[in-house]
Amino acid sequence: MRIRKKKWAMPYLEDHPEYAILNPDQYRGKWATRFSQSAPIHVEIGSGKGQFIIGMAQKHPELNFIGIDLQDAVLAMAVQKAVAAQLPNVQLVLTDGGDVDDFFTKGEVDKLYLNFSDPWPKKRHTKRRLTSPRFLASYQQVLPDHAELEFKTDNRGLFEYSLVSLNNFGMQFETVNLDLHHSDPAIVQENVETEYEQKFKEKGPIYKLVARFGA
Template sequence: MRVRKKKWAIPYMDKHPEYLINDPEKYLGKWENRFKNNAPIHVEIGSGKGQFIIGMAKKHPEINYIGIEIQDSVLAMAVNKAVDNQLPNVQLVLTDGKDVDSFFEKGEIQKLYLNFSDPWPKTRHEKRRLTSPKFLQSYQNVLPKNAELEFKTDNRGLFEYSLVSLNNFGMKFSSVNLNLHHSDEEIIANNVETEYEEKYKEKGPIYKIVAQFT
């Protein structure tokens, strides 16, 4: 999805280096320096405007969260949310999620979230899907054994592709939900929504997969 450029975005983010990172490679093996503690680190690739990552950080202060987003005009809104909430357990990275194994060491992060990723529906674009084998390998390179990957989408094609891709990669499924917002009350209560999810959850099912790297 093309996002309209916002002239204020980059200057605003430049004023808040306490939340924004442009050069994640320099923190390889040293991410605790950004958080000043040794709490577990969870990462979201494709954070968008930040509603999910900020919501998780508020709900779980015992966990450190890193949101990765490639579009500066979108990430600026996530930075704004972090500033407004003054959260010590959030960092936001302006970069491409395909390079995670170039700025995290093995075992440095404990969990990964993929929320409403671009489905790249054309066959020739399969390698761009965030659940394709190439991406799964990069995630496995940085996550410890048995670490979880949580995936949500409203795109049936991407959901089905992801089920097959994760299975073929040898991952173990903890749960597969075909209609997240019609689950039991506890699952719904523990679900933190993205902006997209909040807007489109009534228009069709939201699919969710939780799987572990073995």
């Protein structure tokens, strides 16, 4: 989802280099230097206004988190949240998260999250889906062996496509949930919602899967 450009967004990002990264290629192989603690790094591709990635950083101070988004307006809102919370374990990156191997090295990322990605419903746009083989290959290049990919969507078509795509790529499913918010209460309690999820969870099921690369 694209939102209207905000003139204040880019100046705000430039004013907060402690959280906002505008040149991710310069940190390839050196992302640990952006954090005060040595800890596994979890990355969300398409972090939007940051509710999920900020929530995860607050809930798991023992981990480091990176949120990636292409739109400066929404990333600036995420940075605002990080500034307000003064979180030491989160960084926010302005870039296209599709080719993550351009700015992460093998094993530098311990887990990836895809939350409510654009479904690209037309068949001719299949290759643009973030769970298509091209993107899965990119993710595999930055994750250690057997690392997890966690995916949530409210789009049944995209979810079904993703199940087939990940299976054909040789990934092993840890969990497949067809109605996240009406499942085991412990799972619901552990779930950190995105803005989109919070708004649309009452309008239909939220689908979630967790899968590992490799056998």
